[in-house]
Amino acid sequence: MIIKTTSPTDKPTWLESSKIYLQKRVAILFFLGFSAGLPILLVFSTLSFWLREAGVSRASIGFFSWIALAYAFKWIWSPFVDRLSIPLLTAWLGRRRSWLLLSQLAITAAIIGMAMSDPQQNLTLFAICALVVAYSSATQDIVIDAFRIESAPEKFQAAMAAAYMTGYRLAMIMAGAGSLAIAALVSDSQDYQLSAWSTSYFVMAACMSVGIITTFIAQEPEYKSALQPHKKVHLTPIARFMAWLEIAIIAPFSDFFKRYGKHALLILLLIGSYRISDIVMGIMANPFYVDMGYSKGEVAAISKVFGVIMTLLGAGLGGILLTRYSTYTILFLGAFLVVVTNFIFAILAFVGKDLTLLTLIISMDNISAGIATTAFITYISKLTNIEFSATQYALFSSMMLLFPKFIAGFSGVYVDSFGYINFFVGSALIGIPVLGLIILLKKIIEE
Incomplete structure (x- = not known):
């Protein structure tokens, strides 16, 4: 009798690769992902649609997008989130879940604040509420x-x-799409109506309950630090602070450079530029729809149908592909698809209003973003030392956003000067050097 053995190097079947999604710990991340993804568009592209419909200039909308730089600077306060306890809450829920609950409650309150504000009457108050959403959301991400x-x-x-x-x-x-659909549903005309947007944002605040409930259901992860002393040592307050500074801030950064040596700077360059094409284009997408004559209902309808399908396909396919191919290979695929999508936006700007082409763009945008972001999250997760998980991951994900978000702030000025076609072509072209960097790192790291 011949006994068939399986080599450790054999790839799992597609069915075996897919079964991992049935794990409880994987399901928890699905709901936490929902809680993390909800706030960002409310201070990014959805907000730009609201502002443009309210008559705010494209240049102002571009500068308004700098609110989202909160996500790029979260590494500054990530050591505190990583190490500090919250009175009462930490003892009740644990180190991670206490910070989760606090940030989720702050996000909910600030979204309600935006719903009760009017950008036409008090843009400053509106911006403050949006800023609280962004900073609280960035903390939740950490x-x-x-x-x-x-x-x-x-x-x-x-x-x-x-x-x-x-x-x-x-x-x-x-x-x-959901917020646009709600605003369109409760609006009785195509003109700007504050009540429609307020209702939409109140519903979005209610949706944050998904994350809050998940926080209570989730199990606090075990935490074992090799940096904590095995026996009590009596230290002065200054000595305790210096020890904390070393553990919380200095050690996470020095650890990364020790582990990756001469390749560390190339890795950081890839992290800092990987999503530049997608982010720079993203802030002007909704103002583009408004200026092209698409209604909230049309954009929402296409996004709801094709956007959801392609989102599920892109993220799920990205996860499966990563079990079969190298992370650098899937990083390249995701970045390449984003570049292609931006070129199609330029075609739409040339052709004019076309619902079929818009459907194709939204479909490609969601599937490419799903693959690219899943690959990128996996990549920087592998770079992270679990000893400094919050601080290092916050640093990497912040670097991903810092330069692209800064550049994106000038997108409205660029569109005003050169038009949408040149803008979309330019946003595609700046993504091409990223493809070369991925190929270089793949060759160096996987040799």
Whole structure:
């Protein structure tokens, strides 16, 4: 009798690769991903649609997008989130879940504040509420990323990243197409109506209950630090502060450079530029729809149908592909699809209003973003030392946003000067050097 053995190097079947999504720890990340994905569009592209419909200039909308730079600077306060306890809450829920609950409650309150504000009457108050949403959402991201990395070994990380991204992208559909659909549904004309947008944002605030409930259901991950002393040592307050500074801030950064040596700067360059094409284009997408004559209902209808399908396909496919091919290969695929999508936006700007072409663009945008973001999350998760999970991951994800978000702030000025066609072509072209960088790193790291 011949006994068939399976080599450790054999790839799992597609069915075996898919079963990992049935794990409870993976499902938890789906709902936390929804909680993380909901706020970002409410201070990004959905907000730009609201502002443009309210008569705010494209240049102002571009500068308004700098509110989202909160996500790029979260590494500054991530050491505090990583190490500090919250009175009463930490003792009740644990280190990660206490920060999750606090940030989720702050997000909910600030979204309600936006719903009760009018950008036409008091743009400053409106901006302050949006800023609170962004900073609280960035804090939630810090905690969820650390929670995910600490909750499971590396073999689960790709699936957890994919589940997280599926929930994240569905929330973005809800905050994007969903909020537009709600505003269109309660509006009795095509003209700007504050009440329609207020109702939409009140519903979005209610949707944050998904994350709050998940926080109570989730199990606090075990935390074991090799940096904590095995026996009590009596230190002065200054000595305790310096010890905390070393553990919370200096050690996470020095650890990364020690582990990756001369390749560290190339890795950081890839992290800092990977999503530049997508982010720079994103802030002007909804103002573009408004200027092209698309209604809230038309954009919402296409996004709800094709956006949801392609989001699920992109994130799920990205997770499965990562179990079969190298992370750099899927990073390249995602970045390439984003470049192609931006070129199609330029074609739409040339052709004019075309619902069929818009459907194709929204479909491609969601599937490419799903693959690219799932691959990117998996990539930076692998770079992260679990000892410094919150701080290092926050640094990497912040770097991903810092330069692209800054450049995106000038997108409205660029469109005013050169038009939408040149803008979309330019946003595609700046993504091409990223493809070369991925090829270079793949060759260096995988040799």
